[in-house]
Amino acid sequence: MEYRRLGASGLRVPVLSLGAGTFGGQGPLFGAWGRVDVEEARRLVDICLDAGVTLFDTADVYSGGASEEVLGGAIKGRRDQVILSTKASLPVGDGPNDAGSSRFRLIEACEQALRRLGTDHIDVFQLHAFDAGTPIEEVLSTLDELVRAGKLRYVGVSNFSGWQLMKSLAVAEKYGYPRYISHQVYYSLVGRDYEWELMPLGLDQGVGALVWSPLGWGRLTGKVRRGRPLPAGSRLHDTAQFGPPVRDEQLFDIVDVLSEIAEETGKAVPQVAINWLLRRPTVSSVILGARNEEQLRQNLGAVGWTLTAAQAAKLEAASATTAPYPYYPYERQEGFAQLNPPVSALLPTP
Structure with a gap:
């Protein structure tokens, strides 16, 4: 397993990490992703650690906190072997302070995450979305207090626009608050918008990308093909409306090239798609999702080899x-x- 620095920080993370969105499996969205319980999650963590995957990502909104609880149970007794990342800011209830990045919300979210994960600190704590209603100074001063208290080691963001991230970094520099070292972003062959502004910003400011949905919301598995109905077991039947939009014709063109390169390399289509991402600037780690051992083991095969320049160029032209x-x-x-x-x-x- 290759390890890279997360942004401009000294923290080294594996190029592949495991997302716990399938853990818990509660509600219409997360239930469609997967229903991994503690016993199965422990087995997935075993496989990851054997492969050198030490970073595990979750969020308080995943299955109403059940994802954090399941992940906490899965790492029990081996907290020192893993890097924990979680997120907060999205609504977790209907109360007036159940959403956002206010001092009230962030302190409560941190305490609840520590309890559910069964730990005394979180390695990477990320804001799940930008809160336009809370002053950035309030957000960063609260995170600063939590870092100084030893409850958070590093801080990052997810789903920010360029100006939101840059303004936050400027405020952090002005007052000496912790800088965001990571940006958890959507990036895939079928969704390359990250490259226009956020990638140059990440290069300039030392913010590493943690990539979510590297297979384009399940569309780059090789099972979604031109002229064929969606496979019966595809989660796209229930969750397509929640995911990033795609242009079907380009999707099928990309899948055609992925399939061609998969045959040339003897790799699976998802492995090719993930390997392409690992070549991209600013990418520190690609977050894998897995409902079961088979999916996880296949996706772990995305490392240990590399695309040729010609193969990468074909994928870039198609996408x-x-x-x-x-x-x-x-x-x-x-x-x-x-x-x-x-x-x-x-x-x-x-």
Whole structure:
């Protein structure tokens, strides 16, 4: 297993990590993802640790806290072997203070997460969404107190826009508060919007990407094909409306290329899709989801080998989209590109 620094911090994380969204399995969304109990979760953690995967990610909103509880049970007795990441800010109830990143909410969320995870500290605590109603100074000063108290080791964010993240980093620098070291983001061959603004920001500011849904909400497993109905067991039947939008024709073009490269390499389609992500700038770790041992073992096969430059170029051509304004002039016009290199200049040279 390869390990990389998480952003500009000194924390080293495995390039593959396990997301606990399938743990607990409560509610229409998370129940469709999976219903992993403590016994099965313990087995998945065993497999991960044997493979060198030490980072486990969850959130208080996953199955109403049940995901944190199951993960806590699965790591019991071996807390020193794992890196725990959890998230808070999204609504966990109907009360006036059950959502957001206020001092009240963050302190309560931290205490509840510590209890459910059965630990005295959280290694990476991330804001699940930007809270426009709470001053950034209040958010960061609260996180600073929790870090100083030893309850949090590092802090990060998830699903922020570029200006939200940059303003937060500026406030942290101004007052000496902890800087966000990670950004948990959606990034896949069928969803490359991360590259336009957040990737350059991450490179410039030392913020590492923890990638969620690397298989495009289950669309890059190789089971979703052109001209075929969705497989009977696909979670897309119940959860497609919750996931990122896709353009079907491009999706099928990408899957065709993935299948071609899978045959060339002797790897599975998901392994190829994940391996491609591991080549991308700023990516510190790709978060895997797994309902069972078989899925987990297959996805762990995404490391230990690498795509050729030609194979990567084929995938990039099939998945390329036109950047939105104001980014596309820098890709299309030489005068713009002379002043500010385009996003493509940040990417590995084929």
